[in-house]
Amino acid sequence: MGEANTQKLFDEIELPLLRVLAAMELEGINLDKAFLNSLSDDLNNDIQTLEKRIYEAAGEEFNIASPKQLGIILFEKMKLVDKPKKTKTGQYSTAEDVLSYLAKDHQIIRDVLDYRGLAKLKSTYVDALPLQVEESTNRVHTDYMQTVAATGRLSSNNPNLQNIPIRTERGRQVRKAFVPRDENYTLLAADYSQIELRIIAALSQEETMIEAFKNGEDIHASTASRVFNVPLTEVSREQRSNAKTVNFGIIYGVSAFGLSNQTDLSRGEAKELIDTYYETYPKLRAYISKQVDFARDNGYVQTVLGRRRYLKDINSRNAVVRGAAERNAVNAPIQGSAADIIKIAMINIYDKLQASGYKSKMLLQVHDELVFDIYKPELDAMKTLIKTEMENAYTLNVPLDVDLDIGDNWLEAH
DNA sequence: GTAATCACG
DNA sequence: ACGTACGTGATTACA
Numbered sequence: 442m443g444e445a446n447t448q449k450l451f452d453e454i455e456l457p458l459l460r461v462l463a464a465m466e467l468e469g470i471n472l473d474k475a476f477l478n479s480l481s482d483d484l485n486n487d488i489q490t491l492e493k494r495i496y497e498a499a500g501e502e503f504n505i506a507s508p509k510q511l512g513i514i515l516f517e518k519m520k521l522v523d524k525p526k527k528t529k530t531g532q533y534s535t536a537e538d539v540l541s542y543l544a545k546d547h548q549i550i551r552d553v554l555d556y557r558g559l560a561k562l563k564s565t566y567v568d569a570l571p572l573q574v575e576e577s578t579n580r581v582h583t584d585y586m587q588t589v590a591a592t593g594r595l596s597s598n599n600p601n602l603q604n605i606p607i608r609t610e611r612g613r614q615v616r617k618a619f620v621p622r623d624e625n626y627t628l629l630a631a632d633y634s635q636i637e638l639r640i641i642a643a644l645s646q647e648e649t650m651i652e653a654f655k656n657g658e659d660i661h662a663s664t665a666s667r668v669f670n671v672p673l674t675e676v677s678r679e680q681r682s683n684a685k686t687v688n689f690g691i692i693y694g695v696s697a698f699g700l701s702n703q704t705d706l707s708r709g710e711a712k713e714l715i716d717t718y719y720e721t722y723p724k725l726r727a728y729i730s731k732q733v734d735f736a737r738d739n740g741y742v743q744t745v746l747g748r749r750r751y752l753k754d755i756n757s758r759n760a761v762v763r764g765a766a767e768r769n770a771v772n773a774p775i776q777g778s779a780a781d782i783i784k785i786a787m788i789n790i791y792d793k794l795q796a797s798g799y800k801s802k803m804l805l806q807v808h809d810e811l812v813f814d815i816y817k818p819e820l821d822a823m824k825t826l827i828k829t830e831m832e833n834a835y836t837l838n839v840p841l842d843v844d845l846d847i848g849d850n851w852l853e854a855h
Numbered sequence: 856g857t858a859a860t861c862a863c864g
Numbered sequence: 865a866c867g868t869a870c871g872t873g874a875t876t877a878c879a
Contacts, residue, residue, distance in 0.1 A: 507877055508859055528859070536860065561861060565874055590871060594864085601873045604863035612862080637864090637870095693869035703869080761867055772870040776864090808864040808871085857879085864871080 446747050454746060455587060458784050461791040461803070462585045462595075469580030470602070470804045470814070473618045473850075474571040480614060484563045491556040498549040505556055508535045521547055538702075558609065566606065566615045573600045585806070591769075592777040593748045595806060603807045607855070616852035622814050626801075627847050629820075630854040631827050632810035634842040635660055636779045637692050640745075643837035644774065645728030649721065654839045661685040667721045668714065679705075687718050691725060692775050694768030729771050736770035744777035745835065779809060782841070786834035787811065793826060812851065820847070 496502045499519070503510045512533025516525040521543055526534045535553075543550045575582050583602040585595050597603040605619070606612025621628050638660055642650035653663040658673075665676040665684035676684075686703050687695070697712035706714065719726040733755075736742050741751045750773040754766040783806065790811070791803060800816035801823050811831070815823050824845055831843045848854035 504877080506860095506875090509877075530858070532859080534859085557860080561875080564876080565862065569874080586872095589873095592871060594871060596872050598873060601863085604861090604873065606862060608863085690869060693871095695869045696867085698867080699869045764868070768869070776871060779864095810864080857877105859877085860875085862872100862874085 447749065450746055450748055454781065454784050454788070457788045459587065461787050462587065464791065465803055465805070466582050466584060468802050468804060468814075469575065469578055469582040470812075471579075471620050471622055472570060472574055472581050473620050474574065477567050477571050477615070477618045480618075481563060481567045484559050484567060488556060488559050488563065491552050491559070495549060495552050495556065498552070505553060506560065508532065511535050511553065515549070515553075519549070521550070559611070562606065562612055562615065566612075570600060570615075570618065583805070590780075591750055592773045593744060593750075593780040594776065594808060595780070597806075602805055605851070613852055616855070617850045619812075619851035620849065625817055626814050627817055627820065627849065628851055628854040629813045629815045629823065629827070629845060629847045630810055630851065631813070631831055631843050631845050633779070633783070633831065634844055636782065636809050636841065637775050638688055639837065639839045639841060640775050640778050640782075641692060641725065641728070643839040644745075644778070645722075645724045646838070647722045647724040647728070650725070651839050654842075657842075661688060664688055664718070664721070668717045683714065687714060690715075691718070691729075692772060694729075694771045732770045732774065733767050736766070742770045742774050744774050744781050745837075746778070746781040748777050748781060750774075750777065782835045783809065783811070783831070786831040789834065790827060790830045793830070799823070812854070815847065 492505065495505055499514050503514055505511060509532055512525070512535050515521050515535065516533045526539050528534045537554065540550050540554055544554060570581065573581055581600065581602070583597045584599050585597055587595060589596045606615050619628070638650070639654055642654060649667070650660070653660055661684050662673060662676045662681050664687070665680040666673045668684060669676070669680045671680070683704050683706065687700065690700055690703070695715070697708050697715055700706065700715060701708045701711035704711065732742055736752050736755045740753070740755065741749045743749045750769065752766045752769055754762045755770060757763040757766065787803065787806065794801060794803070799819055801819050802814045803811060804814055805812035811827070813823065813827065828843050828845055832841045846854045
């Protein structure tokens, strides 16, 4: 782990990065407003259809967007469940994970979930983004915050371009609206593959996981093969999916309860899976304990570049509060080291683009991804430059791997 | 202003 | 026995 040298971190990373971010913010990105307007009309139609069906099933009109009103309709009037889950303020919870359980038995629940999804897309993205196009440049200029996230990540606001939809088919259409400057340019997206798992493998010196990365294996399939004790070629979808959930859970400090909530596994099965996981990757467990001990002794943890996160609650007598701080002690060096590494890459790429007078521009950063407007004649040079700088930004005893894609919009480039 | 919900990595 | 996965920002409802 890095020297604790906050001044050095400021001088060599954060201050140089400031210029890079300023250039990205000033550059902005081109947005296809007409395309979003047509998406908005489509959404409007579907939202109205769902509204009618929901009112019909409920036997009355109400505000579907009010969790309070919706809860009363679903759980008092329609009595869809015996013991409705409540939020901490005593309202009925209508959160997605609660409604999902009921979806298979009730059309109205499926309609509410669809309604919510479409309404979110429309209000937060499809209708809001065109309003944020800056008149003088005809482009969208996000604002990157350097001192908000406790781990050292950036955040993005006005508008937030780090949470543009991708997980649902309908949502990912929004990405088609992010387009190159003009016909002489193409978008290029470059993202780190599994950077946080590579970091925890490297920091823990867990040889089995390191070897899997060195061999270019699909890490979730590889984990599944080991913990479920089946040949790599016979790993089922479900086994890979559960292994993937544990791999991510480890980074967050998962409990058996949390894992069983995120999978189809019972608590007992989840506990067994976690135990087997740590037998497969014993140094991961040792690393996690070491991080928590360090935090207890020193009151902070740190990233590869010595970025500190102070954890005032690490010795709290309240087990819940202490537990949260312990998970922070594990997660912050992982998430924060990934942030350190992409920041180094951004500075180095920006400097090379400047020094050689390239017309291509870095536009966006989304935690493990960089998006560029590439001047087409520079495409081959840019692919090499970007991949090389990102993969070699920081040397770990695990290789870093970057995937590149190009396209006429942000969806195609992904 | 706070709570609830949900979009992303 | 207890409560329970990390980090953000935007929108809407409502007191």
